[in-house]
Amino acid sequence: MEYYSVNGAYHLTLGGIDAVALAEKYGTPLYVMEEDVVRAAMRAYRQSMERFYGGNGLVCYASKAFCCKEIYRIAAAEGLGADVVSGGEIYTAAKAGFPMAKAVFHGNNKTREELRMALALGVGRIVVDNFEELKTLAALASENGVRPDILLRVTPGIEAHTHKFIMTGQNDSKFGFILETGEAMEAARQAIGTLAVRLTGVHVHIGSQIHEAAPFIQAAERMVRFMADVRAETGYTLTDLNLGGGFGIRYTGEDDPVPYAAYMRDVSGAVRQACGQLNFPVPFILMEPGRSIVGEAGTTLYTVGSVKKIPGIRTYVSVDGGMGDNPRYILYGSKYEFLLANRADEAPAGEVTVAGKCCESGDLLGENVPLPEAKPGDILAVRCTGAYNYSMASCYNRNPIPPVVMVRDGEDRVIVKGMTYEQIVENDI
Numbered sequence: 001m002e003y004y005s006v007n008g009a010y011h012l013t014l015g016g017i018d019a020v021a022l023a024e025k026y027g028t029p030l031y032v033m034e035e036d037v038v039r040a041a042m043r044a045y046r047q048s049m050e051r052f053y054g055g056n057g058l059v060c061y062a063s064k065a066f067c068c069k070e071i072y073r074i075a076a077a078e079g080l081g082a083d084v085v086s087g088g089e090i091y092t093a094a095k096a097g098f099p100m101a102k103a104v105f106h107g108n109n110k111t112r113e114e115l116r117m118a119l120a121l122g123v124g125r126i127v128v129d130n131f132e133e134l135k136t137l138a139a140l141a142s143e144n145g146v147r148p149d150i151l152l153r154v155t156p157g158i159e160a161h162t163h164k165f166i167m168t169g170q171n172d173s174k175f176g177f178i179l180e181t182g183e184a185m186e187a188a189r190q191a192i193g194t195l196a197v198r199l200t201g202v203h204v205h206i207g208s209q210i211h212e213a214a215p216f217i218q219a220a221e222r223m224v225r226f227m228a229d230v231r232a233e234t235g236y237t238l239t240d241l242n243l244g245g246g247f248g249i250r251y252t253g254e255d256d257p258v259p260y261a262a263y264m265r266d267v268s269g270a271v272r273q274a275c276g277q278l279n280f281p282v283p284f285i286l287m288e289p290g291r292s293i294v295g296e297a298g299t300t301l302y303t304v305g306s307v308k309k310i311p312g313i314r315t316y317v318s319v320d321g322g323m324g325d326n327p328r329y330i331l332y333g334s335k336y337e338f339l340l341a342n343r344a345d346e347a348p349a350g351e352v353t354v355a356g357k358c359c360e361s362g363d364l365l366g367e368n369v370p371l372p373e374a375k376p377g378d379i380l381a382v383r384c385t386g387a388y389n390y391s392m393a394s395c396y397n398r399n400p401i402p403p404v405v406m407v408r409d410g411e412d413r414v415i416v417k418g419m420t421y422e423q424i425v426e427n428d429i
């Protein structure tokens with residue numbers, strides 16, 4: 001755990017602010033997001049797009065990773081587009097004043113209502129996932145007198161090394177048209193023949209938290225080849241290539257992600273080479289990073305409650321949050337780094353299990369986690385919780401979802417208010 005700052009009181013600081021003071025001011029659990037880290041990642045992607053594709057592309061922040069109005073405002077201000085996957089995300093983006101022409105709508109089972117909403121709000125690109133959706137969308141578009149730009153989601157038959165739940169490029173997937181079986185080509189033919197929509201390109205997303213460039217390169221090559229095949233078979237030239245997201249981040253020392261610039265260079269090299277070989281024009285490139293934009297910007301603060309030592313077995317350090325605010329350990333066994341924000345200088349005293357407060361034994365945040373001797377009242381910080389924590393939070397056991405505070409240059413502001421008990425019962429009849 002090398003990259004965090006500590007002040008003279010040996011407290012963790014986030015965005016120049018004492019994390020213990022944040023915990024006192026807002027209570028715990030608390031999600032803290034460092035705005036500079038988010039903006040720096042957005043800029044790095046944009047710059048790579050300029051550098052490697054001459055700006056002929058659009059970086060779309062995958063908002064499922066962390067979705068609220070403020071993140072859409074920041075993405076818009078940084079010149080990014082957004083990947084949206086539900087009516088709720090579309091609604092949030094629209095409410096934040098996001099330029100919807102720069103939004104890309106995904107999903108393997110978009111409802112009619114969601115598609116109508118996307119058409120009404122002028123979502124720039126809809127990624128069609130299956131034949132049923134192509135028909136439905138065409139009918140809705142005709143009804144609404146609009147002709148949306150669509151891409152086809154293609155499943156390239158690539159198994160990237162990551163958790164099975166977040167692998168999406170293999171043939172056995174609920175997403176997309178399969179390349180190998182000819183399904184994708186059939187989809188292209190049908191889409192080209194469907195005049196109510198305008199087929200502009202193809203999309204591929206092979207999975208998430210991937211640490212190697214090779215599967216991305218392979219996917220990009222297969223897609224360019226497919227675009228050339230579509231041209232050969234139908235005479236139609238596709239112009240958009242959406243390469244998806246999935247770039248891994250460093251949660252713990254076990255992770256060794258490819259730096260974006262290196263990844264962008266290698267993938268753009270592969271796209272150019274494939275285009276050159278096939279005499280195919282270099283397409284407009286879309287990318288959809290989510291985790292790698294917001295993940296490392298987030299830290300969750302908890303207060304330690306009970307510490308239970310079971311001799312010869314383990315020590316449970318229980319905190320006032322858990323699977324409700326971070327379900328990633330119970331879902332994927334995800335690993336994080338932990339520290340005591342109020343004694344950030346102390347070396348670990350041993351390994352513990354960090355447990356949440358839900359009535360469920362599996363409600364853990366980590367096992368065999370090195371930590372200094374924790375005491376009730378300590379502030380436990382979990383690093384790298386900016387992606388898929390708040391966005392996957394639930395109020396299981398009727399624990400309210402914590403607030404999100406954005407910090408930058410010594411200033412803090414609430415960007416999502418904490419849920420209240422009143423809100424928990426609001427929809428109950």
Ligand code: LLP
Nearest residue numbers: 062205208209245246247288289290291388
């Ligand atoms: N584009 C598409 C079509 C996607 O399905 C995803 C993620 C992304 C982009 C962004 O991927 P990223 O850059 O964030 O890896 N809940 C899981 C992750 C699920 C990812 C779903 N799709 C987790 O907590 O690890």
